[in-house]
Amino acid sequence: MSDQSIAFVRHETLPPSPPPASETGIVKWMRENLFSSVTNSILTLAALYGIYSILSGSMPWILGGIWQAPSLQACREILAGDSAGCFAVLTERWHQLIFGFKYPQEAYWRPTLAFVLLIVAVAPVLFANLPRRMLILTGLYPFIGFWLIWGGTIMAPLMGLVGFIVAYMVFQRLERSSFAMGALGGLVAAIIFWTLGGYVSDAMSGFLALEQIPSRDMGGFMLNIILGTVCVSLSLPIGILLALGRQSNMPIIKIICVVFIEFIRGVPLITLLFVANVVLAYFLPPGTTFDLILRVIIMITMFSSAYIAEVIRGGLAALPRGQYEAGDSLGLDYAQSMRLIILPQALKISIPGIVNVAVGLFKDTTLVSVISMFDLVGMIRGPILASTEWNGVYWELFGFASLLFFIICYGISQYSQWLERQLATDHR
Amino acid sequence: MTSINDPKPESFQLSQLINDTRYRSYTFQFVALIVLFFLVGYLYLNLVENLRTAGLDISYEFLGEPAGYDINQRLVEYNSQSSHWRASVVGVLNTLLVAFVGCILATIFGVTAGVLRLSNNWIVAKLMAVYVEIFRNVPVLIWILIINAIFLIALPQPKAFKSRGGNPPEAEMLWDSFAFTGRGIYAPKPVFETGSWVVVVVFILSIIGMFAYRRYTKLALYAHGRDLPRGWPSLAILFVPAILVYFVMGSPIGLEYPELKGFNFKGGIWARGSFVALTFALAIYTGAFIAENVRAGILAISKGQTEAAAALGIRPGRIMSLVILPQALRVIIPPMISNFLNLTKNSSLAIAVGYMDITGTLGGITLNQTGRAIEAILLLMAFYLAISLGISAIMNVYNNSIKLKER
Numbered sequence: 001m002s003d004q005s006i007a008f009v010r011h012e013t014l015p016p017s018p019p020p021a022s023e024t025g026i027v028k029w030m031r032e033n034l035f036s037s038v039t040n041s042i043l044t045l046a047a048l049y050g051i052y053s054i055l056s057g058s059m060p061w062i063l064g065g066i067w068q069a070p071s072l073q074a075c076r077e078i079l080a081g082d083s084a085g086c087f088a089v090l091t092e093r094w095h096q097l098i099f100g101f102k103y104p105q106e107a108y109w110r111p112t113l114a115f116v117l118l119i120v121a122v123a124p125v126l127f128a129n130l131p132r133r134m135l136i137l138t139g140l141y142p143f144i145g146f147w148l149i150w151g152g153t154i155m156a157p158l159m160g161l162v163g164f165i166v167a168y169m170v171f172q173r174l175e176r177s178s179f180a181m182g183a184l185g186g187l188v189a190a191i192i193f194w195t196l197g198g199y200v201s202d203a204m205s206g207f208l209a210l211e212q213i214p215s216r217d218m219g220g221f222m223l224n225i226i227l228g229t230v231c232v233s234l235s236l237p238i239g240i241l242l243a244l245g246r247q248s249n250m251p252i253i254k255i256i257c258v259v260f261i262e263f264i265r266g267v268p269l270i271t272l273l274f275v276a277n278v279v280l281a282y283f284l285p286p287g288t289t290f291d292l293i294l295r296v297i298i299m300i301t302m303f304s305s306a307y308i309a310e311v312i313r314g315g316l317a318a319l320p321r322g323q324y325e326a327g328d329s330l331g332l333d334y335a336q337s338m339r340l341i342i343l344p345q346a347l348k349i350s351i352p353g354i355v356n357v358a359v360g361l362f363k364d365t366t367l368v369s370v371i372s373m374f375d376l377v378g379m380i381r382g383p384i385l386a387s388t389e390w391n392g393v394y395w396e397l398f399g400f401a402s403l404l405f406f407i408i409c410y411g412i413s414q415y416s417q418w419l420e421r422q423l424a425t426d427h428r
Numbered sequence: 429m430t431s432i433n434d435p436k437p438e439s440f441q442l443s444q445l446i447n448d449t450r451y452r453s454y455t456f457q458f459v460a461l462i463v464l465f466f467l468v469g470y471l472y473l474n475l476v477e478n479l480r481t482a483g484l485d486i487s488y489e490f491l492g493e494p495a496g497y498d499i500n501q502r503l504v505e506y507n508s509q510s511s512h513w514r515a516s517v518v519g520v521l522n523t524l525l526v527a528f529v530g531c532i533l534a535t536i537f538g539v540t541a542g543v544l545r546l547s548n549n550w551i552v553a554k555l556m557a558v559y560v561e562i563f564r565n566v567p568v569l570i571w572i573l574i575i576n577a578i579f580l581i582a583l584p585q586p587k588a589f590k591s592r593g594g595n596p597p598e599a600e601m602l603w604d605s606f607a608f609t610g611r612g613i614y615a616p617k618p619v620f621e622t623g624s625w626v627v628v629v630v631f632i633l634s635i636i637g638m639f640a641y642r643r644y645t646k647l648a649l650y651a652h653g654r655d656l657p658r659g660w661p662s663l664a665i666l667f668v669p670a671i672l673v674y675f676v677m678g679s680p681i682g683l684e685y686p687e688l689k690g691f692n693f694k695g696g697i698w699a700r701g702s703f704v705a706l707t708f709a710l711a712i713y714t715g716a717f718i719a720e721n722v723r724a725g726i727l728a729i730s731k732g733q734t735e736a737a738a739a740l741g742i743r744p745g746r747i748m749s750l751v752i753l754p755q756a757l758r759v760i761i762p763p764m765i766s767n768f769l770n771l772t773k774n775s776s777l778a779i780a781v782g783y784m785d786i787t788g789t790l791g792g793i794t795l796n797q798t799g800r801a802i803e804a805i806l807l808l809m810a811f812y813l814a815i816s817l818g819i820s821a822i823m824n825v826y827n828n829s830i831k832l833k834e835r
Contacts, residue, residue: 033550040549047551178447180456252457256464266816267809268773274791274808278801282478283471333449363567370569370779377569394577402566402574409565 061085065396071389089393090400093384097400100219100374101383107151107211111222114148117141118229126415128422142233149218149226151210159197163190179335215293219374221404223293227375228362231300235361236354238301239308240347244338246309247316257309264306269364272299277371296368304361311353315346348423355416359409366405376401475802490798491516497793499784501700512794519789520811526707526785527772533711534771535764538718545723556719563716568774571713576705576781583608612700616685623677631670638665702783706775714771718764725760726752758830765823769816776812786811 021027034044065085069075075086090097099108121141124134143157171186218226245257264272276295284290319342327337347354369378380397384390390397445455479485491513498508503521506514545556563571607614620628645656729752737751738744778785779792786808795804 033548036548040547043547043549043552047549047555051551051555250453250457253460256460262817263813266813268776268787268812270776270779270787271791271805271809271812274795274801274805278795279805282475282802284478285474286477286481359565363565366567366569367777370777377567377573381573394574394581398570398574398577402570405567405570406562406565410561413565 067091072391072393073389085396086393087396089384089390089396093390096220096379096384097376098220099222100217100379102217102219103213103222104211104217107213110148110151110210114145115222115225117144117148118225126419147210149213150215151212153201153204153206154208155197155201155204159194159201163193163197166190166193179333215291218293220379221376223368223373223375224362224365226293227297227300227365227368228358230297231304231365232358232361234297234301235303235305235308238305240312240343242305242309243312243316246313261306261309264303265310269300269303269367270370272303273367273371275299292373296371296373300361300365303364304357307357307360308354311350311357312346314353315348315350316342318349319346351423352416352420355412359412362412363405363409376404484799486803488803490794490800490803493798495794496797499789501703501784512790512798515794516786516790516807519784519786522703522783523772523775523778523785523787526703526710526775526778526783527768530707530710530714530771530775531768533707534714534718534767537712537715538764538767539722541715541719542722542726545719546726560716560719563713564720568710568713569777569780572706572709572777572780575709575712576702579612579701579705585609585611609701612698612702613704615697615699617697626677627670627674630673634666634669638662641665700783702778702781706778706781706783710771710774713774714767717767717770721760721763721767722756725756728759729755761830762823762827765819765826769819772815773812 018024022031035041061084063084064079064082065087066075066078067087068091069078069086069088070092072086072089075088079086095105095108099111103111117137118141120134121138124130124132124138140161143161147154147157167186167190170189171182173182174185175182242257242261245253246261248254248257273296276299277292280295280299281288281290323341323345324337327341330337332340366375366377368375369381372378372382374382380401384397385393445451492511494509495512495515496508497515499506499515499518501522502518503525504514504518506518541556541559544552545560547553547556606616641661642658645658648654648656733751733755734747737747742750775785776787776791779788782788784792790804791808795801798804
């Protein structure tokens with residue numbers, strides 16, 4: 001026996017060995033997420049094949065597209081039998097797609113400027129951390145935007161603005177006696193002022209005047225944006241009133257609101273547009289000529305306000321009963337408790353729903369092409385596809401239209417999700 | 429000398445109508461009623477005045493006059509000598525057809541996409557998310573036009589199915605029975621000969637029998653704890669008697685296959701291109717919304733339910749069907765019904781692809797031919813309103829029946 005000790009004691013710990021290759025990094029991720037079972041593996045392979053076939057079909061078509069050509073024939077000649085997109089239709093008809101085919105070319109800067117200002121004006125409403133002073137521009141925007149797009153003297157929108165200010169001042173004066181008196185007084189004051197202001201702006205029709213552009217000349221994507229913005233912003237206050245009316249305990253007012261909301265929600269928008277197109281004129285005083293675009297705005301606003309009213313009613317119903325009782329016990333009257341306690345909370349709950357309605361409404365503005373207005377879809381189906389140069393260019397044009405709508409609608413819905421996270425004051 | 433008088437009994441003063449909350453609501457309602465009355469009166473007087481100057485009146489007699497136009501897609505007998513009323517009925521049936529088929533397809537698309545979006549397969553979940561976002565964020569009108577263009581342009585014309593001079597044809601029929609062409613889809617049509625009713629009756633009885641058997645297995649499970657097999661006996665009950673009777677009766681139900689005659693297909697069922705495109709577009713668009721509802725419904729069931737069921741030893745498939753789905757359906761179904769309603773209302777966009785639904789017949793050609801705008805649009809709205817209110821009434825009954833019974 002040897003007296004040499006064979007015992008071995010390690011003095012330092014072993015360095016940790018790396019995890020097996022199948023349990024780390026991308027391999028593990030793929031095993032867990034793509035190939036966790038036989039069914040999953042088959043699904044993954046099928047999905048990959050689907051993606052590959054779509055991309056391999058569409059990428060050469062998109063990347064090899066022709067961007068400069070006067071017509072489809074010329075484009076096909078350049079392509080010489082290759083299969084690729086003729087995006088030249090977009091560059092050649094760009095102005096028509098955006099502004100319609102009648103809007104005067106030298107005035108394109110006006111809607112463009114109005115669009116830029118729209119972004120600036122909407123920004124402080126969307127993002128609470130921007131300086132609050134920018135809200136002044138938001139308040140002024142409807143009048144500036146109207147002046148820029150429709151033209152005419154600046155006196156008309158100016159009088160409109162001053163009318164609102166007068167109405168607000170009268171309202172503040174009378175509000176102390178009661179909210180209803182204040183609202184009524186403000187309304188009367190505004191109507192009186194606008195009637196008088198009409199004469200003033202008629203007399204000064206040359207003052208700071210832009211070339212007047214009738215609204216039947218508007219078209220293209222501009223029309224979609226105008227309809228969407230105007231109708232959403234008008235339908236929000238009307239929707240709130242309708243929702244309050246539906247929740248009210250005055251039976252007659254409640255019945256009026258319920259009938260209106262259920263009627264509008266029960267019929268398709270297209271029938272309302274038919275009403276705007278052919279029927280509405282019968283209900284107006286004989287001899288009134290009423291702009292088609294204005295009639296459409298009225299009908300779409302009615303349509304969306306009914307939907308918004310239902311969303312806000314949901315918000316009102318979701319508030320605990322205690323909030324209403326707390327308002328009463330503080331001695332606030334109906335208008336005060338609604339304005340100070342109920343509506344701020346109810347509107348906050350309803351934001352996702354309201355944004356959904358707004359996105360839906362913006363998409364629905366394409367329906368005006370059915371009553372032969374030339375919005376983006378109307379321009380594509382009408383003047384562009386019917387022209388001799390571009391007869392048969394479907395995919396490029398509809399792809400472009402889908403892309404425009406997708407970017408805006410997806411952007412809005414992402415914003416709404418972000419806002420929901422911002423407004424979530426509870427802890428989970 | 430002073431005397432203390434009782435406070436005067438409150439007499440009603442006119443100012444109370446405005447200042448006293450007890451009476452103020454009456455004032456408001458009275459004012460609202462007056463305003464509404466004057467508004468309606470004003471509109472009505474304008475209408476009467478306008479109709480008088482235009483030399484028109486309100487009458488529905490035009491519905492009885494011959495329509496004078498043709499409708500290519502019809503479910504009931506109709507020709508150009510039929511009345512406008514008949515044309516409207518054809519339109520109503522076409523609308524209902526699109527709505528019915530569209531709702532079924534949309535449910536299939538939506539449930540598949542919604543469930544797959546929750547799959548633990550990353551790439552499938554992402555693909556479904558892309559599908560949902562793309563279809564939800566682009567107007568349905570654009571989808572209808574795109575899908576219609578795909579059917580018109582990308583699918584071969586019937587003449588492409590013809591072999592010319594020995595060359596094989598450019599396009600082939602699927603299983604020799606289905607043809608997907610730019611003019612629509614042709615499919616085999618069942619032909620019922622004498623004696624076929626026996627097979628049909630036996631098949632209906634088998635369906636009833638299958639449900640009875642499943643009910644029996646459930647009872648056996650709950651009452652006696654016997655777990656009887658369900659899958660293959662149900663299938664056997666469903667098909668075996670019908671197939672036996674089918675051969676005993678001498679194959680009374682045949683199929684009529686579409687055949688290429690000249691430049692077009694004859695025979696079989698022909699679903700027109702416009703109908704197929706419209707239905708498919710509406711279904712895939714609405715399916716994206718339904719997918720979101722299904723996903724939300726499944727996510728709304730807390731994980732504890734799954735875990736509790738697993739702890740009780742229930743198999744994963746049974747967990748879904750016995751524990752999760754019954755609870756999720758309560759969340760899923762109400763918004764799903766309103767999506768079906770939206771699909772029905774959106775089917776009025778048929779006018780964009782030339783499918784003759786009620787908006788195309790009554791609100792389109794009839795309106796233009798007779799000039800009876802008010803009457804036609806009123807009827808049109810009444811039709812859609814009736815459908816909407818009817819379905820919401822059914823939905824309310826359903827909602828009440830599945831409401832959580834709280835005590």
